[in-house]
Amino acid sequence: MVFRSVATRLALGVLLGSALVLVVTGGLLLSHTRDQILKQTEQEASAVSGWAATRIQGRLDNVSRVARVMAGILATRRDEAPALIRDTLAVNPELVDITAAFIPRDTAAPRPVDAPIARRALDGALSMGSRLEDPGVYWTSSWFIHGLNCDDGCWQKPFHSVGRSDTLVGYSVAIPGQKVPVAGVADVTISLGWLQRLLGELHKPEHASAFVVDANGDFLAHDWTSYIGTRGSKPFRAALAAGENPVRLTPEMGSRVSEPVWVYFVAIPGTSWTFGLNMPERTVLADLRRTYYVDILLGLLALAGVSLIALVITRRLMAPLVILSDRADDVARGELDFPLPHVRRKDEVGRLTRAFDHMRRQLAGHIDSAKQVAREQERMASELEIARQIQLALIPEPHWLAADGRVEVHAALRPASAVGGDLYTYFTLGARHVCVMVGDVSDKGIPAALFMARTITLARTLATHARSPSEILGALNRELCKGNDTCMFVTLLCGVVETETGLLSLASAGHEQPVLHAGGSATFVDVETGPALGLDAEARYPVRVLTLLGGDTLLMYTDGVSEAHAANQRLYGTHAILDSIARVEDGATPEAYVQQVLGDVDAYVDGAPAYDDIALLALTWHDSGAVGARLDAVAHS
Amino acid sequence: MTLIVRSESPSPDRSTVWLEGRLDAATYAAFDEALRDVTPLLDNGGTLVIDLSGLEYISSAGLRSLAQLRKQLHDRDGRTLLLNPQPQVKKVFDIVKAVPVAEVFASVGELDQYLDHMQRQMTAPGG
Numbered sequence: 001m002v003f004r005s006v007a008t009r010l011a012l013g014v015l016l017g018s019a020l021v022l023v024v025t026g027g028l029l030l031s032h033t034r035d036q037i038l039k040q041t042e043q044e045a046s047a048v049s050g051w052a053a054t055r056i057q058g059r060l061d062n063v064s065r066v067a068r069v070m071a072g073i074l075a076t077r078r079d080e081a082p083a084l085i086r087d088t089l090a091v092n093p094e095l096v097d098i099t100a101a102f103i104p105r106d107t108a109a110p111r112p113v114d115a116p117i118a119r120r121a122l123d124g125a126l127s128m129g130s131r132l133e134d135p136g137v138y139w140t141s142s143w144f145i146h147g148l149n150c151d152d153g154c155w156q157k158p159f160h161s162v163g164r165s166d167t168l169v170g171y172s173v174a175i176p177g178q179k180v181p182v183a184g185v186a187d188v189t190i191s192l193g194w195l196q197r198l199l200g201e202l203h204k205p206e207h208a209s210a211f212v213v214d215a216n217g218d219f220l221a222h223d224w225t226s227y228i229g230t231r232g233s234k235p236f237r238a239a240l241a242a243g244e245n246p247v248r249l250t251p252e253m254g255s256r257v258s259e260p261v262w263v264y265f266v267a268i269p270g271t272s273w274t275f276g277l278n279m280p281e282r283t284v285l286a287d288l289r290r291t292y293y294v295d296i297l298l299g300l301l302a303l304a305g306v307s308l309i310a311l312v313i314t315r316r317l318m319a320p321l322v323i324l325s326d327r328a329d330d331v332a333r334g335e336l337d338f339p340l341p342h343v344r345r346k347d348e349v350g351r352l353t354r355a356f357d358h359m360r361r362q363l364a365g366h367i368d369s370a371k372q373v374a375r376e377q378e379r380m381a382s383e384l385e386i387a388r389q390i391q392l393a394l395i396p397e398p399h400w401l402a403a404d405g406r407v408e409v410h411a412a413l414r415p416a417s418a419v420g421g422d423l424y425t426y427f428t429l430g431a432r433h434v435c436v437m438v439g440d441v442s443d444k445g446i447p448a449a450l451f452m453a454r455t456i457t458l459a460r461t462l463a464t465h466a467r468s469p470s471e472i473l474g475a476l477n478r479e480l481c482k483g484n485d486t487c488m489f490v491t492l493l494c495g496v497v498e499t500e501t502g503l504l505s506l507a508s509a510g511h512e513q514p515v516l517h518a519g520g521s522a523t524f525v526d527v528e529t530g531p532a533l534g535l536d537a538e539a540r541y542p543v544r545v546l547t548l549l550g551g552d553t554l555l556m557y558t559d560g561v562s563e564a565h566a567a568n569q570r571l572y573g574t575h576a577i578l579d580s581i582a583r584v585e586d587g588a589t590p591e592a593y594v595q596q597v598l599g600d601v602d603a604y605v606d607g608a609p610a611y612d613d614i615a616l617l618a619l620t621w622h623d624s625g626a627v628g629a630r631l632d633a634v635a636h637s
Numbered sequence: 638m639t640l641i642v643r644s645e646s647p648s649p650d651r652s653t654v655w656l657e658g659r660l661d662a663a664t665y666a667a668f669d670e671a672l673r674d675v676t677p678l679l680d681n682g683g684t685l686v687i688d689l690s691g692l693e694y695i696s697s698a699g700l701r702s703l704a705q706l707r708k709q710l711h712d713r714d715g716r717t718l719l720l721n722p723q724p725q726v727k728k729v730f731d732i733v734k735a736v737p738v739a740e741v742f743a744s745v746g747e748l749d750q751y752l753d754h755m756q757r758q759m760t761a762p763g764g
C-alpha cells in the first residue's frame with residue numbers, strides 16, 4: 001500500500017538511483033585511489049632506496065679509492081708492498097684485508113713477497129700473509145685474471161670466507177707495470193656485514209623489507225637473512241635484467257613470496273648492484289581498503305538522508321494532489337459541489353488545482369445545459385408528436401367506399417420519422433367524380449411536412465373548381481411556385497375517376513408511374529410526366545385517360561416503396577412492386593393490395609428502419625354490369 | 638457514402654463543377670456549402686456546368702438543391718447546365734423534371750453546341 005504513494009516511490013527511486021551512482025563512482029574512486037596509493041608508495045620507496053643507495057655508494061667509493069691509490073703506489077714501489085698494505089689496512093678500519101698480488105717473475109718459483117696480504121682478524125688484530133697460501137694458484141685464479149683487466153678498478157664476485165660468518169667482497173685495480181702494461185692486482189676486501197646493518201637502520205615503510213642484489217640476481221644483503229647469498233627467483237631476475245621498476249611479483253609467478261608483493265629497484269652507481277625494497281601489496285593497500293569502506297558507509301548515510309529529505313519534500317508537494325485525486329473520485333460519482341484547497345502556488349500543482357476547479361465548474365455548466373437540451377428535446381419530441389397528429393388529421397381515413405359503392409379506396413401513410421413529406425388524399429368532385437392523389441415532397445422532416453400540409457390543403461381548395469387532373473395540377477403548381485425561394489417541390493400523381501363509367505384521367509407532376517391490375521395482370525400505366533410542382537409556374541401536365549373495368553385496381557405509391565432498402569441492400573425496385581401486385585388475387589379489396597405491397601416491402605427490408613416516407617393508395621372500381629372495350633386516350637390539357 | 642465536389646473556373650463566365658458519389662438528404666448541405674464558394678466567382682449571365690458523370694445517386698433533396706442553384710443563377714441571368722448524368726440519375730431528371738430536360742446534356746459536344754447556339758442568338762441582330 002505504501003509503495004503506491006508517489007512520494008515513497010520517488011524517495012525509493014532516489015535512494016536506488018543514488019546507490020547505483022555511488023557504487024559506480026565508488027568503483028572508479030577505488031581504482032583511482034589504488035593507482036594513487038601505488039604511485040605514492042613508489043615515491044616513498046624510491047626516496048628510501050635512493051638514500052640507501054647513496055650511502056652504499058659513499059662507502060664503496062671509499063673502498064675503491066683506497067684500492068686505486070694502492071695500485072698507483074705499488075706500480076713503482078713493489079718491494080715495499082707488505083709494509084704499504086699493512087699500514088693502509090691499519091688506517092682504514094672498514095677494510096678486512098688488502099692484497100698486493102704481482103705476476104710472479106718466475107712462476108716456477110714464486111715468492112711470498114709476490115703476493116703479500118694484510119688481514120684484519122675479527123678481534124681487530126692485524127696479521128700478514130701471502131696469497132701463495134691460497135688453496136689454488138693465485139695467478140691463474142679468476143679473481144686475479146679479472147683484476148688484471150680492471151685498469152680503473154672493478155668489483156669482484158662476493159664470496160664467503162672460511163672462518164668468518166659474513167660475506168666478503170673485493171675491489172680490484174690493475175697495478176700498472178714499468179715495462180709491461182700490467183704488473184699485478186691490488187685488491188681491497190670489505191665485509192658485507194655493514195651492508196646488512198645499513199639495511200636494518202633504514203627508515204623503511206612498515207612491513208617493507210630491503211635488499212641489495214648483484215647483477216646475477218644473488219642477494220648480497222637482505223632483511224630476511226636466510227635469503228643472503230641465495231639467488232633471486234626467475235621472475236625476479238627477469239625483472240631485474242629488464243630494468244622494470246616497480247614490479248609486482250606473486251606466488252603464482254613462481255616467486256619466492258607468500259603473497260603478492262611490489263618490488264622497487266634503485267641501481268647503485270659505480271657498481272652492478274641494485275638496491276631494492278620489497279612491500280606486500282596487502283599492506284600497501286590496507287589503508288586504501290579502510291578508507292574505501294569508510295567512504296562507502298558515509299555515502300550510504302548521505303543517501304539515506306537525501307532519500308528522507310526527498311520523501312518529506314515530495315509528501316509536502318503532493319499533499320494537494322492527494323486531495324485532488326479524492327475530489328476526482330467525487331466528480332466520477334457525479335458530485336461537483338465540494339471545497340477545494342486554496343492554493344496560491346504557481347507551480348504545476350497550483351495550476352492543476354485551479355484547472356481542476358475550472359473543469360468542475362465547466363462540467364457543472366455542461367451538465368446543466370445538457371439537461372436543458374434534454375428538456376428542450378423532450379419538448380420538441382412532444383411538439384413533433386402533436387405535429388404528427390395534426391398531419392395525420394390532414395389526410396382522410398385509410399378506407400373509403402363511395403356512396404354509390406362503385407369506387408373503393410384504401411391508402412396507407414408511413415412517415416419514416418415523426419412527420420414526413422409523403423401524402424395521399426381523395427375527395428369527391430361534385431356528385432360524379434372522385435379525385436385521388438399521391439405525392440412526395442422533396443426532402444424530409446419538418447420542412448417537408450409543412451410543404452405537404454400546404455399542398456394537401458391547397459389541392460382540396462383548388463380542385464373544387466376543376467374536373468381535369470391537368471387543371472388541378474396546373475393550378476396547384478402555380479400556387480406552390482409563389483414565394484418558393486427554397487425550391488421545395490412535390491411530385492404528385494393525380495387521378496380523377498368518373499364514378500359511373502370508370503373513366504380514369506391521370507396526370508403526373510414528376511411522379512412514379514402507377515400500376516394497373518386488370519384482367520389478372522399488373523402493368524405500369526405510362527403517364528407522361530410534367531415538372532414537379534413548385535418549380536416552374538409555366539409547367540403543363542398532359543392527361544392520360546383510360547377506362548377501368550369492374551374489379552380493376554389502380555395502385556399509386558411514392559418512392560418510399562420503390563426505393564425501400566436495408567443498409568447496403570439493393571433498392572426494392574418498381575418491378576418488385578409489379579410482382580407483388582401480380583400475386584394479389586382477382587377481385588380482392590384495395591386493402592388487400594395495400595397490405596400485400598406493404599407486407600412484401602417489410603419482408604424485403606427485414607426490420608431495418610425505413611429510409612423514406614411511404615405513401616400507398618389503391619383504388620378499385622366496382623361495376624358488375626359494365627361491358628365494353630378499354631378506352632385509352634391521351635389528351636393534353 | 639459521401640459526396641465529392643471539385644470545381645474549376647477557367648473564366649468568369651463559365652465554371653465547371655464535378656460531383657461524385659451521392660447527392661441526397663445527408664450530403665446536399667455540403668454541396669450547397671461548396672457551391673457557395675463557386676457561384677460568386679461567376680459573372681452575371683455566366684454559365685455553371687455541373688458534370689454529373691461521377692454522380693451515382695440523386696434524391697429529391699438533391700434535386701431541390703440543384704433546382705435552388707438553378708433559380709439563384711437564373712435570377713442573375715445565368716444558366717445552370719447539367720452534363721452527362723448516369724442512366725439512373727438521368728431517369729430521375731426525366732421523371733421529376735425538377736430542372737428542364739433541355740438543360741441536361743449527354744456530352745460536352747452537345748453542351749458546346751447549345752452554348753454556341755445561345756451566343757449566336759444573343760449576338761444576332763435584333764436577337
